[in-house]
Amino acid sequence: MKLKLLASDYFYDPDFKMKVIERDPELPYPLHSHDFYELVVIISGKGTHFTQTNAFPLYPGNVFVITPGLEHGYRDVENLRLYNILFDEKLFEHSLFDIRNMSGYHAMVRLEPNFRNENGLSTLMQLTPSQLAEIMPLLEKMQVECDAIESDIGAQSIAFAYMVQLLVTLFRIYCEHRRKDNLTILHIADALSYLEANLDRKVSTKELMGITNMSASTLNRHFQNATGLSPVEFHIQRRIGKACRLIRTSNLTIGEIAEITGFDDGNYFSRQFRKVMGMSPLQYRKNISIFV
Numbered sequence: 001m002k003l004k005l006l007a008s009d010y011f012y013d014p015d016f017k018m019k020v021i022e023r024d025p026e027l028p029y030p031l032h033s034h035d036f037y038e039l040v041v042i043i044s045g046k047g048t049h050f051t052q053t054n055a056f057p058l059y060p061g062n063v064f065v066i067t068p069g070l071e072h073g074y075r076d077v078e079n080l081r082l083y084n085i086l087f088d089e090k091l092f093e094h095s096l097f098d099i100r101n102m103s104g105y106h107a108m109v110r111l112e113p114n115f116r117n118e119n120g121l122s123t124l125m126q127l128t129p130s131q132l133a134e135i136m137p138l139l140e141k142m143q144v145e146c147d148a149i150e151s152d153i154g155a156q157s158i159a160f161a162y163m164v165q166l167l168v169t170l171f172r173i174y175c176e177h178r179r180k181d182n183l184t185i186l187h188i189a190d191a192l193s194y195l196e197a198n199l200d201r202k203v204s205t206k207e208l209m210g211i212t213n214m215s216a217s218t219l220n221r222h223f224q225n226a227t228g229l230s231p232v233e234f235h236i237q238r239r240i241g242k243a244c245r246l247i248r249t250s251n252l253t254i255g256e257i258a259e260i261t262g263f264d265d266g267n268y269f270s271r272q273f274r275k276v277m278g279m280s281p282l283q284y285r286k287n288i289s290i291f292v
Contacts, residue, residue, distance in 0.1 A: 002071070005034035010086055012149050016156050017088035018163060020143035026080040031071045037087050037109070038066040041139065043132070045079035054116075058082075061127035063170060067113045083139045085163070092167070099164075101197040104171025107182070107189035111226050115185055123179050131173060138166045187212040188226050191219070195235045199242045201262035203235055239263070240276040247285050254281045 011017045017036060025045065031052065040049075042062040048055050049064075051072045058080065066072055074080070089109065092099065099105050108125070115121065127135070145152075145159035178186060191208045205216055208231055212219055223231050239261040246257045255266055258281075263269035273281050 003030065003032035005032060005036075007034070007036045007086075007088065010036070011088075013156070016149065016160075017086075017091055018146060018159060019086045020139065020146045020159075021084045021086065022081075022139075022143060023084060024081040026074055026077055026082050028077055029074045031073045033069050033071045034066075034086075035068050037068060037089055039085040039087070040064050040066065041083045041085070041132075041135070043081040043083065043136075045077065045081050047077035047080040048075050049073075050075060056121075056124060058124075059126075061129070061132050063108075063125045063127060064116070065109055065113050070113065083143075085139075085142070085166075087163070091160075092164075098197075099167065099171075101193050102168070102171045102175075103186060103189040103193045104174040105167070105189075106192040107185050108171060108174050110192070111185045111189055112182065115182075115226070121181050123181055125170075125174055125179075126177075127173065135166055135169060138162050138169075142166070184222055187214060188222050191223065191231065192227075192234075195231065195238060199235075199239050199262070200260060203231075205231065236272055237276055240273055243269075243273065243281065244277065244284065247281060248288055254285070257281070 007017055008014070010019050012019075024043075026047065031050075040063065042058050042060055044060050046060075047058045049058055049072060050056075051070065058074075112121070112125075142159050142162040145155045145162065148155040149159070175186065175189075190211050194208065194211050195203055205219070208219055209216060214222070220230055223229070223234070227234050229237070243257050243261045246252055246260065247254075250257075252260070254269075258264075258266050258269035261269070263272070270280055273279075273284070277284055279287070
C-alpha cells in the first residue's frame with residue numbers, strides 16, 4: 001500500500017494551508033507522496049533523497065521543492081537536519097502581486113521538480129553559508145507563527161509575510177546563481193515570467209525566441225514538455241484566467257474585459273473563453289452571481 005500524506009492532517013485551517021516543520025534529525029523515510037507542495041531546506045548533516053527514478057545526495061544549503069503526487073523519501077541519513085515548509089500553491093497564486101512575473105518562481109516551483117525527476121538533474125540549488133544564515137531567522141519565525149495560528153489572531157498574516165520574504169529571497173538567488181544543468185529550466189522560466197507579465201496583449205513566438213535564445217521548434221518542445229501546452233495555449237489560458245478574475249471582482253463589461261486582456265475581437269474572446277472555461281463569459285458572470 002502506497003503511503004500518502006494528506007493536507008487535512010497537517011493544516012489547522014483549510015483556508016490557510018501553510019505549515020513549517022523542523023526535522024532534527026530527519027529519520028529514514030520510505031517512499032511517500034502528499035497532496036500539497038513541500039519546500040525543503042537542508043540545514044546540516046547529510047543524507048540521500050530518492051524517488052522511484054533517481055537519487056541525489058543532500059548537503060547543508062540544498063533547497064528543493066517536492067510537488068503534489070511525487071513519491072520521494074530519505075535514506076543514508078547522518079545527523080540530517082532540515083525544514084519542511086508545507087503549502088498549497090493556491091495560497092499564493094493570486095495574492096503575491098508580481099511573484100508570478102519572477103523567473104525564479106517558475107523555475108523552482110513549477111519546472112525544476114518535474115525536470116529533476118524526469119531528466120535527472122545532477123545538482124541542487126545550493127545556498128552559501130551566508131545565504132543560509134540569512135534565511136534561518138525567517139524559517140524560525142515562520143515556524144513560531146504557524147504553530148500559533150489557532151491561538152493568536154494575526155499569526156496567519158505574519159507567517160504569510162515571512163513566507164513571501166523567504167520565497168522572493170530564494171527566487172532571486174536561484175536566478176543569480178545559474179548552474180550548468182538548469183539553463184533550459186531558466187530559459188523556459190524566463191518565457192513563463194514574460195508571459196505572466198504581459199496578460200494584457202498577445203505575445204509573439206518571435207518575442208519568446210529572443211528572450212530564451214531558442215529556435216521556435218526548441219522553444220515549443222521544451223515549453224510543451226514543461227507545461228503540457230504550447231506557449232500560445234498557455235498564454236491564452238492565463239489571459240482567460242485574468243478575465244475570470246475581472247468578471248468576479250469588477251463591474252466592467254465583457255467587452256472592456258476582453259480589451260484589458262488583449263483580445264481585440266470580442267467574438268474571438270468569447271470563443272477562447274468558452275474553449276477554456278466550458279461556457280461563455282456571460283454565462284460565467286451569471287453563474288458567479290448565483291453563488292454570491
